[in-house]
Amino acid sequence: MDFKGKNAMVTGGAQGLGLECVRRLADAGARVVIVDLNREAGERAAAALRDQGSKALALGCDVADSAAVAAMVADATAAWGGIDVLINSAGVSCPRDFLDTREEDMDLLYRINIKGTFLPSQQVARHMVQTQRGGSIVNISSVQAVVATEHAAYGMSKAAVGGLTRSMAMSLAPHRIRVNAVGAGTMKTPMLQAGIATNPAMEQALLARTPLGRFAEPSEMANVACFLASEEASFMTGQTVYVDGGRLAQNFSVPALRPA
Ligand SMILES: NC(=O)c1ccc[n+]([C@@H]2O[C@H](COP(=O)([O-])OP(=O)(O)OC[C@H]3O[C@@H](n4cnc5c(N)ncnc54)[C@H](O)[C@@H]3O)[C@@H](O)[C@H]2O)c1
Numbered sequence: 001m002d003f004k005g006k007n008a009m010v011t012g013g014a015q016g017l018g019l020e021c022v023r024r025l026a027d028a029g030a031r032v033v034i035v036d037l038n039r040e041a042g043e044r045a046a047a048a049l050r051d052q053g054s055k056a057l058a059l060g061c062d063v064a065d066s067a068a069v070a071a072m073v074a075d076a077t078a079a080w081g082g083i084d085v086l087i088n089s090a091g092v093s094c095p096r097d098f099l100d101t102r103e104e105d106m107d108l109l110y111r112i113n114i115k116g117t118f119l120p121s122q123q124v125a126r127h128m129v130q131t132q133r134g135g136s137i138v139n140i141s142s143v144q145a146v147v148a149t150e151h152a153a154y155g156m157s158k159a160a161v162g163g164l165t166r167s168m169a170m171s172l173a174p175h176r177i178r179v180n181a182v183g184a185g186t187m188k189t190p191m192l193q194a195g196i197a198t199n200p201a202m203e204q205a206l207l208a209r210t211p212l213g214r215f216a217e218p219s220e221m222a223n224v225a226c227f228l229a230s231e232e233a234s235f236m237t238g239q240t241v242y243v244d245g246g247r248l249a250q251n252f253s254v255p256a257l258r259p260a
Pocket of ligand 1: 011012013014015016017018035036037038061062063064088089090091092093112116140141142143183184185186187188189190191192
């Protein structure tokens, strides 16, 4: 993959999958913009990339705040002269059973996972359309968009990302902007560590549903996200590619996480 001469923005780029995408894009020659609520972690990541000779900028931003996103995109385009690639990796989980899910959980997951994908995409796409530069947008969905756990708010939010991806692809195709998503299986990031810390049984339950018998390294997910963002995926748009260690293909599995 070659991103030389391209400017790439990654939301949630300070850690986990987002940070792996940032590293992959920078290694392939892109100028990168790390967007994250955690500005300090973003700054540290950008400084490490600059030390290695890459061009990297960190911007603090809540991706679900429309005014903040508009200002962030204006800053990023002013700094690098435009955006060619956007990867929307910012997201949160909510490991709460449907019966216990609160209205505020639904609001939070709607706000960050859905609106926080929509707003940067719309702002960046408007810029791409205005400058007639084309481009590529990659959203991060989950296997939970199509197979269920009891965690209703999260599954709902990731199913919505799939719908948003398809609509964006239709709207933006005439402008040479492709939009795809990665449907991630379970990967070793701080989000997973936090989930397992509060529910240790979850680790075995997840592995029992993963034919490859292990969790993904974030780099394995970033490889596919960056492929979708690259010219090598030039005829792909509107797709969600599931990178799940075989989970969706599996028929038999061990029942997981049922109350006694
Ligand atoms: N870890 C998994 O197993 C897994 C599986 C499927 C899908 N995903 C999805 O992958 C994406 C990345 O997850 P991860 O595991 O790297 O998570 P993570 O918690 O390790 O990293 C998420 C990053 O997003 C940032 N962020 C959160 N809210 C934000 C906001 N409002 N504005 C800006 N930045 C914000 C955080 O500060 C953090 O740096 C998420 O969309 C997640 O839902 C993760």
